[in-house]
Amino acid sequence: MIFVQNVSKVFSLESGDFFALKNNNIHIRKGEFVAIMGPSGSGKSTLLQLIGGLDQPSSGKMIVDGIPLNDLTEKERTLFRRTRVGFVFQNYQLLPMMTVAENIALSLSANRASKAEIKSRVQQLIKDVNLEGKESQFPTKLSGGQQQRVAIARALAMKPQLILADEPTGNLDQKNGEDILQLLSQLNKEEQITVVMVTHDQQAAAAADRIIVIRDGEIVNDRKKGVVGNESMASSMA
Ligand SMILES: Nc1ncnc2c1ncn2[C@@H]1O[C@H](COP(=O)(O)OP(=O)(O)O)[C@@H](O)[C@H]1O
Numbered sequence: 001m002i003f004v005q006n007v008s009k010v011f012s013l014e015s016g017d018f019f020a021l022k023n024n025n026i027h028i029r030k031g032e033f034v035a036i037m038g039p040s041g042s043g044k045s046t047l048l049q050l051i052g053g054l055d056q057p058s059s060g061k062m063i064v065d066g067i068p069l070n071d072l073t074e075k076e077r078t079l080f081r082r083t084r085v086g087f088v089f090q091n092y093q094l095l096p097m098m099t100v101a102e103n104i105a106l107s108l109s110a111n112r113a114s115k116a117e118i119k120s121r122v123q124q125l126i127k128d129v130n131l132e133g134k135e136s137q138f139p140t141k142l143s144g145g146q147q148q149r150v151a152i153a154r155a156l157a158m159k160p161q162l163i164l165a166d167e168p169t170g171n172l173d174q175k176n177g178e179d180i181l182q183l184l185s186q187l188n189k190e191e192q193i194t195v196v197m198v199t200h201d202q203q204a205a206a207a208a209d210r211i212i213v214i215r216d217g218e219i220v221n222d223r224k225k226g227v228v229g230n231e232s233m234a235s236s237m238a
């Protein structure tokens with residue numbers, strides 16, 4: 001599903017080149033639920049953005065859903081993001097001037113689905129995330145947990161096989177955070193959607209089957225739940 005091969009990301013700063021990611025290798029299989037953990041500034045969001053085609057590596061290769069991202073044109077990359085990946089962010093990133101239904105329909109409209117298709121798909125998604133009755137509401141009228149569920153419905157609209165979530169519970173209280181994690185787990189277990197979730201919350205990471213720890217742009221640990229001796233090369237050689 002996801003191959004990250006010798007991937008580095010360098011930002012040119014006034015003070016010189018800064019390596020946000022240093023020569024990383026990761027393989028994530030279809031249907032895995034992976035948490036990416038690590039201190040603030042360690043490169044977690046940068047990695048997620050590369051996987052989702054929001055940004056490009058400075059060197060190395062990314063293959064996602066069978067697609068070599070390096071080879072895509074800007075236009076193809078946009079299509080890749082819209083159709084193959086569902087993004088979920090800490091601050092929901094819903095459009096405030098659009099209703100819940102319109103927010104969820106964004107990628108469907110962009111992909112020129114018919115009105116009837118959009119209507120039935122949005123209805124189904126609203127049901128899936130438990131937001132019946134909220135179709136015509138504006139996001140600001142909803143609780144944080146509800147807004148995040150709208151964001152997840154929007155992410156699922158094009159039926160992606162991959163969800164990338166960056167601190168999806170970061171702005172939520174305990175109860176709402178647990179609900180969101182449960183929804184992600186359910187999508188992962190019942191629909192085999194691959195989930196890669198950045199979090200610095202140990203409790204959130206517990207929802208995942210595998211935890212990758214990144215520090216200063218490098219993977220320092222990679223372990224699967226219930227599997228002993230599955231440390232990554234990086235950590236076993238450290
Ligand atoms: N566009 C950018 N330009 C310069 N530096 C950046 C940029 N994006 C991220 N960084 C730097 O790269 C490092 C990793 O950032 P990030 O991936 O956002 O970390 P995390 O998500 O783990 O907190 C940080 O030091 C950050 O300041």
Ligand SMILES: [Mg+2]
Binds near residue numbers: 045
């Ligand atoms: Mg981040």
